[in-house]
Amino acid sequence: xxxxxxxxxxxxxxxxxxxxxxxxxxxxxxxxxxxxxxxxxxxxxxxxxxxxxxxxxxxxxxxxxxxxxxxxxxxxxxxxxxxxxxxxxxxxxxxxxxxxxxxxxxxxxxxxxxxxxxxxxxxxxxxxxxxxxxxxxxxxxxxxxxxxxxxxxxxxxxxxxxxxxxxxxxxxxxxxxxxxxxxxxxxxxxxxxxxxxxxxxxxxxxxxxxxxxxxxxxxxxxxxxxxxxxxxxxxxxxxxxxxxxxxxxxxxxxxxxxxxxxxxxxxxxxxxxxxxxxxxxxxxxxxxxxxxxxxxxxxxxxxxxxxxxxxxxxxxxxxxxxxxxxxxxxxxxxxxxxxxxxxxxxxxxxxxxxxxxxxxxxxxxxxxxxxxxxxxxxxxxxxxxxxxxxxxxxxxxxxxxxxxxxxxxxxxxxxxxxxxxxxxxxxxxxxxxxxxxxxxxxxxxxxxxxxxxxxxxxxxxxxxxxxxxxxxxxxxxxxxxxxxxxxx
Amino acid sequence: xxxxxxxxxxxxxxxxxxxxxxxxxxxxxxxxxxxxxxxxxxxxxxxxxxxxxxxxxxxxxxxxxxxxxxxxxxxxxxxxxxxxxxxxxxxxxxxxxxxxxxxxxxxxxxxxxxxxxxxxxxxxxxxxxxxxxxxxxxxxxxxxxxxxxxxxxxxxxxxxxxxxxxxxxxxxxxxxxxxxxxxxxxxxxxxxxxxxxxxxxxxxxxxxxxxxxxxxxxxxxxxxxxxxxxxxxxxxxxxxxxxxxxxxxxxxxxxxxxxxxxxxxxxxxxxxxxxxxxxxxxxxxxxxxxxxxxxxxxxxxxxxx
Numbered sequence: 001x002x003x004x005x006x007x008x009x010x011x012x013x014x015x016x017x018x019x020x021x022x023x024x025x026x027x028x029x030x031x032x033x034x035x036x037x038x039x040x041x042x043x044x045x046x047x048x049x050x051x052x053x054x055x056x057x058x059x060x061x062x063x064x065x066x067x068x069x070x071x072x073x074x075x076x077x078x079x080x081x082x083x084x085x086x087x088x089x090x091x092x093x094x095x096x097x098x099x100x101x102x103x104x105x106x107x108x109x110x111x112x113x114x115x116x117x118x119x120x121x122x123x124x125x126x127x128x129x130x131x132x133x134x135x136x137x138x139x140x141x142x143x144x145x146x147x148x149x150x151x152x153x154x155x156x157x158x159x160x161x162x163x164x165x166x167x168x169x170x171x172x173x174x175x176x177x178x179x180x181x182x183x184x185x186x187x188x189x190x191x192x193x194x195x196x197x198x199x200x201x202x203x204x205x206x207x208x209x210x211x212x213x214x215x216x217x218x219x220x221x222x223x224x225x226x227x228x229x230x231x232x233x234x235x236x237x238x239x240x241x242x243x244x245x246x247x248x249x250x251x252x253x254x255x256x257x258x259x260x261x262x263x264x265x266x267x268x269x270x271x272x273x274x275x276x277x278x279x280x281x282x283x284x285x286x287x288x289x290x291x292x293x294x295x296x297x298x299x300x301x302x303x304x305x306x307x308x309x310x311x312x313x314x315x316x317x318x319x320x321x322x323x324x325x326x327x328x329x330x331x332x333x334x335x336x337x338x339x340x341x342x343x344x345x346x347x348x349x350x351x352x353x354x355x356x357x358x359x360x361x362x363x364x365x366x367x368x369x370x371x372x373x374x375x376x377x378x379x380x381x382x383x384x385x386x387x388x389x390x391x392x393x394x395x396x397x398x399x400x401x402x403x404x405x406x407x408x409x410x411x412x413x414x415x416x417x418x419x420x421x422x423x424x425x426x427x428x429x430x431x432x433x434x435x436x437x438x439x440x441x442x443x444x445x446x447x448x449x450x451x452x453x454x455x456x457x458x459x460x461x462x463x464x465x466x467x468x469x470x471x472x473x474x475x476x477x478x479x480x481x482x483x484x485x486x487x488x
Numbered sequence: 489x490x491x492x493x494x495x496x497x498x499x500x501x502x503x504x505x506x507x508x509x510x511x512x513x514x515x516x517x518x519x520x521x522x523x524x525x526x527x528x529x530x531x532x533x534x535x536x537x538x539x540x541x542x543x544x545x546x547x548x549x550x551x552x553x554x555x556x557x558x559x560x561x562x563x564x565x566x567x568x569x570x571x572x573x574x575x576x577x578x579x580x581x582x583x584x585x586x587x588x589x590x591x592x593x594x595x596x597x598x599x600x601x602x603x604x605x606x607x608x609x610x611x612x613x614x615x616x617x618x619x620x621x622x623x624x625x626x627x628x629x630x631x632x633x634x635x636x637x638x639x640x641x642x643x644x645x646x647x648x649x650x651x652x653x654x655x656x657x658x659x660x661x662x663x664x665x666x667x668x669x670x671x672x673x674x675x676x677x678x679x680x681x682x683x684x685x686x687x688x689x690x691x692x693x694x695x696x697x698x699x700x701x702x703x704x705x706x707x708x709x710x711x712x713x714x715x716x717x718x719x720x721x722x723x724x725x726x727x728x729x730x731x732x733x734x735x736x737x738x739x740x741x742x743x744x745x746x747x748x749x750x751x752x753x754x755x756x757x758x759x760x761x762x763x764x765x766x767x768x769x770x771x772x773x774x775x776x777x778x779x780x781x782x783x784x785x786x787x788x789x790x791x792x793x
Contacts (some may be wrong), residue, residue: 006753011683011701013697024635028627033716034550041692048695052642054704057714059588059638060631230696
């Protein structure tokens with residue numbers, strides 16, 4: 001600022017000429033900035049030369065102006081802006097932090113084992129301890145041991161699918177397992193099939209399947225003396241389920257409507273979906289049986305034979321039969337060894353970037369996509385999957401007509417052992433009680449309101465108690481494994 | 489500022505708008521008749537020198553006719569008008585005087601002097617002439633009063649009481665040196681000419697800022713308030729001006745045939761001459777304590793460099 005050459009100041013001084021000073025009126029108007037431009041420039045020109053008038057202007061400034069015009073705006077700005085700015089930053093941190101905490105909670109919840117399930121598990125474990133030393137054994141050694149403990153293996157695999165089911169069933173199972181001679185897999189196979197039946201019921205057709213159950217039971221009983229034993233208390237079990245079903249508000253849309261296209265003739269008591277689920281189950285059984293082949297060569301035949309009895313009216317029953325046979329004949333032991341030691345209950349669940357549901361059975365080393373609409377078995381061969389696909393396509397096509405075939409984008413998954421819930425776009429909610437083997441779509445409704453918003457968060461503290469948060473911040477809760485819902 | 493005697497456009501517009509302005513000014517309350525108000529409007533409009541009817545119309549609309557009427561009624565000696573005037577402005581007048589004079593006794597004296605002028609102690613052709621009669625309503629009456637006080641102060645106090653304050657002292661120095669006939673650019677006339685040319689090209693506002701800052705030693709805040717802009721604007725402007733002036737003067741000198749180095753030396757040399765000159769002229773006039781702090785500070789780098 002001091003760099004101005006002094007000659008400039010000197011010349012400024014010498015150009016100062018005392019001319020007619022503007023009168024007080026004009027100077028006042030200049031100070032108050034009410035002069036028109038023309039006059040203002042005249043006054044400026046005069047002021048540039050006249051030190052006296054500059055003094056007058058400087059002296060005549062109003063008293064309040066400096067504090068108002070200069071100091072206060074500055075102070076105000078310095079007092080308010082940083083606060084606002086830091087306030088915004090703090091708010092951002094809080095939002096991000098709370099979001100992170102919520103996410104952490106959401107991800108840490110499902111790891112807990114359901115309280116309700118604990119007693120059942122214990123029972124199972126007790127039974128297991130007597131029979132199967134295998135599940136903990138490494139995969140390589142498993143091959144050897146398998147043959148020696150075929151029953152135990154079969155048992156464990158089947159049980160893994162059964163895990164969350166009713167206590168009675170587990171007892172039955174133990175009965176069935178404990179009673180027969182260890183080497184006889186025939187009754188075992190049908191016996192377990194008998195066990196499997198009720199498993200698929202909870203989300204199955206609404207019609208109480210008791211009768212059908214009994215029919216099947218008797219059908220199975222033809223082959224298996226033990227089956228009678230196991231099915232003796234059976235009617236009580238489906239009755240319980242049917243009771244639940246009748247009070248259930250859950251709309252089981254996809255699978256329940258399936259029979260129409262699959263041409264089921266048994267009054268819809270057993271849907272095609274159920275049939276295909278059976279098929280799936282059979283496939284598993286078949287796989288188990290495959291491993292058993294060295295000792296029980298016609299296990300597959302038994303399975304295939306038993307199959308039509310269950311899904312007889314189903315249009316694709318023959319196909320299923322074929323598939324079964326095929327599966328039995330083609331699936332080899334290696335396939336079995338891969339899947340057997342990996343308990344699905346320990347499956348890890350994840351959602352990939354595209355919103356697809358993924359499952360890992362090997363502690364996250366490899367991931368497989370899970371198709372909830374056509375749930376596959378435990379990677380038990382494409383042939384099985386294909387077969388099931390063909391049986392299901394029609395049904396699914398119809399079921400999904402109202403879903404417009406849009407791919408479901410999953411956004412949340414919650415797993416308690418084999419009990420898995422997955423939720424995603426447009427209120428799609430799927431439930432599996434067998435670690436992803438079978439899926440049932442659940443449509444939460446409450447007072448006639450259907451959940452249609454995207455599901456952004458799922459928390460199932462145990463298999464019964466769950467909590468869903470939707471994209472519209474609605475919170476839906478269930479206390480009975482998704483059969484009834486409350487919206488908050 | 490124009491002194492044309494009768495302006496038909498102004499008269500036409502004044503008579504056209506008389507009723508409106510008369511009512512707006514509330515002349516009835518303070519005993520100002522339509523005729524006398526019309527005369528006042530014509531006088532004010534003529535003084536402004538409106539070029540056209542539109543110009544005159546917008547001018548009349550921009551006037552503070554109520555304050556104009558009050559001032560003129562006071563000038564005419566209306567008691568009701570004086571009552572209003574005193575209740576409104578007495579206190580403010582004294583506070584303004586205090587701000588300007590910065591001490592109570594001087595402020596009182598200043599205010600009393602102004603009151604006398606406003607009331608009209610001087611007579612012309614047997615009639616009192618009130619200073620309020622020169623108010624034309626272009627600015628606020630309050631602002632006008634402050635300006636008149638400042639003018640009074642500048643014209644009278646600074647002359648008679650030279651040693652009242654350091655600021656005044658420095659101002660006095662400026663005032664004193666301005667007519668100083670002593671030639672300071674004896675070394676090279678080309679430098680002065682070039683500087684004059686460059687300065688003449690500057691906008692009036694820039695020159696005013698330069699003068700206020702370098703000659704009057706006004707602070708940035710004061711200059712900013714004079715022009716109604718922010719302090720930082722003035723600061724930036726001064727910085728820019730100092731740089732560009734130096735550059736332009738050097739450019740003008742090199743155009744005149746000087747080498748660039750010569751031109752820059754001429755600027756520096758002249759600074760030294762000037763500094764000597766300032767010392768001399770100030771030393772002979774005022775004792776050292778009379779320098780303002782800023783002036784002293786300003787001289788230190790000059791002495792060193």
